[in-house]
Amino acid sequence: MDIRRTQIAYRCPACAEATVGFLGGLTAAADMLRLKCSCGESALDITKRRGGGIHLSVPCVYCGENHGTDISEELVGRDALTALPCPFSGMDIAFIGSDEQIASAVTDSAAALGRIMTALEAEEISDIQPREGDADDTAIDPAVFDTINFIVRDLESEGQVKCPCGATRPALRYTDSGIQVYCESCGASRDITALTPTAAEEYLTLSEIILA
Ligand SMILES: [Zn+2]
Ligand SMILES: [Zn+2]
Ligand SMILES: [Zn+2]
Known part of the structure; x- marks a missing residue:
């Protein structure tokens, strides 16, 4: 794929709209690109890495925070769509590919987001994101996650992960008491109570997880 025509897209945590831009702005002269949402509340930062490839700082529509990730030159240059998942929810939050691939990925991600909003009975995009201000009170050790x-x-x-709807790849999110394993398709969930890494390790003996 010609990098000048390669597109990148992400979904804004503030307004939930997708923003699409070109990677072609990364040139010898410009080693950083900022792709801003038209609402002005978020921006995806793309930086060229010295050893090749790019670094992304992606606003996450599911967490409301930015996730940093490195993308190799091979991934940027390949012909297939590259989807970047949120490390916490497992949901895809950014995409790199051709205009057609991006258009369908953006459509699919809107549908996935819609299913989660419906499953969680969320009215606003912020309803599915960890609440601001809670971070200090409920800061759970990332090792737990x-x-x-x-x-x-x-x-x-x-x-061995079973959901009534038949889906097999659950997403995860923080709760006040630990982590919730939930199904993005039907909203079924299982709460895991673990506030410390030691408590989390207790679950290593689990032989199955049944969402309900
Ligand atoms: Zn926005
Ligand atoms: Zn996230
Ligand atoms: Zn399900």
Whole structure:
């Protein structure tokens, strides 16, 4: 794929609209690009990496925060769509690809977001994001998330994560008491109570997760 025609898209955490731009603005002269949402509340930053590839700082529509990630030159240059997941929810939050690939990815991501909003009975986009101000009170050690995520993905690979709707790839999010494993299709969930890494490790013995 010709990088000058390669597009990149993300969805704004403030207004939920998708913004699409070209990677072609990255040239020898400009090693940083900022793609701003038209609402002015968020921006995706793209920086050229010295060793090749790019670094992205992506506003996350599911977390309301930015996630940083490195993308290799091969991924940027390949012909297939590259989707970048939120490390917490597992949902795709940014896309790199051709104009057609981006257009369909943006449509699909709107549908995925819509399903989550419906499942959670959310009226505003901020309803699905961790509440501001809660961060200090409920700051859960990221190691808790990593451990639970490891357990869930491990069980998932063994087909031991079960949802009534038949979906097999749940998403995760922080709650006041730990992590919630939930289904993006139907909203079924299972709460995992774990405020410390030690508590999270207790769940290593889980042999299945059933969402309800
Ligand atoms: Zn916006
Ligand atoms: Zn996120
Ligand atoms: Zn489900």
